[in-house]
Amino acid sequence: MAVSIFDFKGKRAHFIGIGGSSMSGLAGYLQETGYTVTGSDRTRSHKTDHLMEKGITVHIGHAAENVHGADVIVYSAAIPQSNPERAEAARLGIPQIERCDLIGQLMEGYPFAVGVSGTHGKTTTTSMLAQAFMQAGADPTIHIGGELDFIGGSTHVGGDHDFICEACEYNASFLRFKPTVAIILNIDEDHLDFYRDIDDIEAAFVKYAALVPKDGWVIAWGDDERAERVCLNASCHSMTYGLGKNCMLRPENLTYDEQGRASFTAVLNGEVLGDFRLNVPSEANMLDALAVICAAHIRGLDMAKVAEALANFVGAHRRFELTSVTDGVKCYTDYGHNPAEIRNALKIASMQPHRTLWSVWQPHTYSRTKTLFDQFVETFDAADRLLITDIMGAREADPGDIKSEMLLEPIRARGVDAVVTPAFDDAEAYLRAHWQPGDIMVSHGCGDIDLLNEQIANHGDTKR
Numbered sequence: 001m002a003v004s005i006f007d008f009k010g011k012r013a014h015f016i017g018i019g020g021s022s023m024s025g026l027a028g029y030l031q032e033t034g035y036t037v038t039g040s041d042r043t044r045s046h047k048t049d050h051l052m053e054k055g056i057t058v059h060i061g062h063a064a065e066n067v068h069g070a071d072v073i074v075y076s077a078a079i080p081q082s083n084p085e086r087a088e089a090a091r092l093g094i095p096q097i098e099r100c101d102l103i104g105q106l107m108e109g110y111p112f113a114v115g116v117s118g119t120h121g122k123t124t125t126t127s128m129l130a131q132a133f134m135q136a137g138a139d140p141t142i143h144i145g146g147e148l149d150f151i152g153g154s155t156h157v158g159g160d161h162d163f164i165c166e167a168c169e170y171n172a173s174f175l176r177f178k179p180t181v182a183i184i185l186n187i188d189e190d191h192l193d194f195y196r197d198i199d200d201i202e203a204a205f206v207k208y209a210a211l212v213p214k215d216g217w218v219i220a221w222g223d224d225e226r227a228e229r230v231c232l233n234a235s236c237h238s239m240t241y242g243l244g245k246n247c248m249l250r251p252e253n254l255t256y257d258e259q260g261r262a263s264f265t266a267v268l269n270g271e272v273l274g275d276f277r278l279n280v281p282s283e284a285n286m287l288d289a290l291a292v293i294c295a296a297h298i299r300g301l302d303m304a305k306v307a308e309a310l311a312n313f314v315g316a317h318r319r320f321e322l323t324s325v326t327d328g329v330k331c332y333t334d335y336g337h338n339p340a341e342i343r344n345a346l347k348i349a350s351m352q353p354h355r356t357l358w359s360v361w362q363p364h365t366y367s368r369t370k371t372l373f374d375q376f377v378e379t380f381d382a383a384d385r386l387l388i389t390d391i392m393g394a395r396e397a398d399p400g401d402i403k404s405e406m407l408l409e410p411i412r413a414r415g416v417d418a419v420v421t422p423a424f425d426d427a428e429a430y431l432r433a434h435w436q437p438g439d440i441m442v443s444h445g446c447g448d449i450d451l452l453n454e455q456i457a458n459h460g461d462t463k464r
Contacts (some may be wrong), residue, residue, distance in 0.1 A: 005057075011072075017078060018063065021145040023039075023099060025048040042060075042061065065137070065210075072095050075121070103143065114162075114182075117167040119184060119190050122185065123145050124280075128166060128289060131150045131151075131313050132305075133162060136302050138159075140162035140164045143166070150318070169183070179208075181298065183289065184231060187201060218230070219294045228246070228452070250267055260281030262276075262286035263277040264280070274304060278311065282348045319334055331457070332453075333442070334441045346379075353441040357443075359444065360386075360440040362391075362447050362448075363388065363445070364392050365395070366396050367396060369407075373406075381414055383416055386416050387418075
């Protein structure tokens with residue numbers, strides 16, 4: 001029998017892996033809505049520190065005794081049954097809920113429940129949506145897999161009409177969500193430790209679109225053949241956006257300023273919705289803004305206020321975020337961890353005046369590094385110099401057949417000066433020995449690579 005989180009309101013919910021991007025936000029959400037929350041994580045982080053500042057007890061390290069006294073357990077797909085806390089909870093008969101089931105339960109019943117899916121761009125688009133809805137007078141409940149200063153973190157408890165959240169395809173977790181509006185930003189290769197191939201990934205998105213009721217909407221990037229196909233074949237209303245003439249919502253009079261920020265007129269099937277000017281650069285952010293405009297139009301929001309919100313949007317943390325200017329070098333960190341996301345960050349960086357463009361990449365998971373090896377080799381052409389750290393295994397054990405060093409020769413063959421700097425201390429030392437004022441450095445990865453930027457900012461000549 002399914003476990004409902006609502007049966008435990010006022011009781012203690014224990015989160016295993018509470019420091020994760022999504023888990024930390026959900027923990028804060030439950031605490032704010034009347035639950036007693038505790039948790040544990042393998043390592044201490046900014047997120048665990050922030051949760052403890054909010055009065056949530058967080059244990060560093062997983063141990064069976066951490067679940068004693070808990071009424072319900074929340075865990076993510078990355079936490080196996082063999083985890084000592086999950087095993088102890090099973091022994092004690094404590095009910096357990098997986099993270100994606102919890103989101104689905106929280107989402108259910110909202111008339112306008114938006115699930116933002118796609119291989120990349122989810123956090124930025126969800127953040128844009130959150131700010132646009134709030135500035136246009138709606139009061140959505142929000143769950144973002146990152147942090148947005150506009151809402152003071154990753155969650156916001158709002159009214160009972162609108163719900164906005166990311167819908168990740170990893171482990172097909174988004175199939176447990178309850179969207180009435182499904183946004184599909186793109187369909188690309190990733191998570192091939194779970195999916196068979198790109199066709200298998202598309203099939204999961206077909207199932208995701210099928211979750212939307214007949215009077216709901218699927219919104220998709222019409223220039224992505226797979227996303228468009230899923231959208232137009234869905235048994236509900238559909239809307240596409242993009243640059244192609246086949247797209248329903250298109251940006252006309254599109255221009256970019258010297259920093260790569262787009263201005264355009266949004267036109268839906270010949271109807272002018274309004275003029276928009278973005279404060280974040282790149283075509284990718286422009287396309288994400290189009291998805292937001294689609295959802296806002298369906299919701300009936302004031303487009304002038306949506307335009308104002310998008311003009312004010314400065315991005316979520318760890319999405320091409322400037323962390324310091326050190327030794328005259330602008331240092332950015334970006335959460336992108338698959339080839340398309342990394343290429344986009346480097347494209348944004350290359351548009352800025354610079355001498356040498358440094359890329360520091362922390363490969364995330366052995367399986368992704370192996371399955372997308374050839375694509376990663378072609379990812380860093382826009383960089384002048386590349387530092388690669390050791391692979392972060394995250395939920396995976398080292399199989400012994402993939403190392404960062406294996407990427408060097410094929411990347412160098414493409415004209416990129418690449419070296420391996422195993423640890424963050426090695427990367428910082430190499431950068432400081434070789435960079436010059438006027439350079440740009442971007443670190444990439446969804447692991448803890450942002451800690452490199454933090455230690456650079458904390459060591460020496462730094463300005464923000």
